[in-house]
Amino acid sequence: GAVVSQHPSWVICKSGTSVKIECRSLDFQATTMFWYRQFPKQSLMLMATSNEGSKATYEQGVEKDKFLINHASLTLSTLTVTSAHPEDSSFYICSARDGLSSGNTIYFGEGSWLTVV
Amino acid sequence: DAKTTQPPSMDCAEGRAANLPCNHSTISGNEYVYWYRQIHSQGPQYIIHGLKNNETNEMASLIITEDRKSSTLILPHATLRDTAVYYCIVKAGTASKLTFGTGTRLQVTL
Numbered sequence: 067g068a069v070v071s072q073h074p075s076w077v078i079c080k081s082g083t084s085v086k087i088e089c090r091s092l093d094f095q096a097t098t099m100f101w102y103r104q105f106p107k108q109s110l111m112l113m114a115t116s117n118e119g120s121k122a123t124y125e126q127g128v129e130k131d132k133f134l135i136n137h138a139s140l141t142l143s144t145l146t147v148t149s150a151h152p153e154d155s156s157f158y159i160c161s162a163r164d165g166l167s168s169g170n171t172i173y174f175g176e177g178s179w180l181t182v183v
Numbered sequence: 184d185a186k187t188t189q190p191p192s193m194d195c196a197e198g199r200a201a202n203l204p205c206n207h208s209t210i211s212g213n214e215y216v217y218w219y220r221q222i223h224s225q226g227p228q229y230i231i232h233g234l235k236n237n238e239t240n241e242m243a244s245l246i247i248t249e250d251r252k253s254s255t256l257i258l259p260h261a262t263l264r265d266t267a268v269y270y271c272i273v274k275a276g277t278a279s280k281l282t283f284g285t286g287t288r289l290q291v292t293l
Binding site: 070072098100102109110111112115157159161163168169170171172173174175176177179 | 215217219221224225226227228229232234270276279280281282283284285286
């Protein structure tokens with residue numbers, strides 16, 4: 067199946083700093099990518115939809131100035147958590163839609179653990 | 184997108200078939216049924232999807248009822264590594280996002 071790669075797999079940062087997470091589709095072009103957040107023992111919550119070459123669409127309640135999303139190419143989207151605080155500690159997961167596949171299948175990355183101390 | 188209903192948990196003995204049900208009674212004609220699973224601390228893994236016909240791949244089989252109001256994911260020979268949360272999601276092919284419910288926690292035991 068198609069491969070989506072995230073980097074880093076885990077990161078620890080200090081409160082007030084910013085951290086960037088990369089999401090790459092390795093063997094297909096993704097005009098649309100998605101960013102999710104998952105807290106322990108909860109389901110995945112969609113944060114935003116990232117479209118190549120245009121501004122991301124954020125879900126209700128997600129601060130666009132805090133979670134900066136850039137989708138500059140057909141294979142790369144980045145999520146930057148700005149001025150991170152301990153409550154931003156979570157599992158962040160990206161996914162990418164393969165528009166050429168049957169049903170526009172969406173594939174997920176391995177996820178990135180963020181710990182803010 | 185149509186909502187889905189799954190049992191919160193299931194057990195299966197290793198080597199036996201695991202049959203995971205999903206109800207999607209409000210599914211529309213252009214909506215696909217997707218199955219993903221999430222093993223602890225990993226991103227969701229795509230398993231299979233279908234529109235009307237039954238589907239099979241190297242991981243699983245998907246059986247969709249004729250009226251499309253329910254489906255069953257079948258893992259033919261479950262192993263301990265199949266222990267995960269399984270999500271059934273209904274989405275139109277042209278629609279963008281996947282919305283996750285609570286899924287079914289499958290525990291495969293010796």
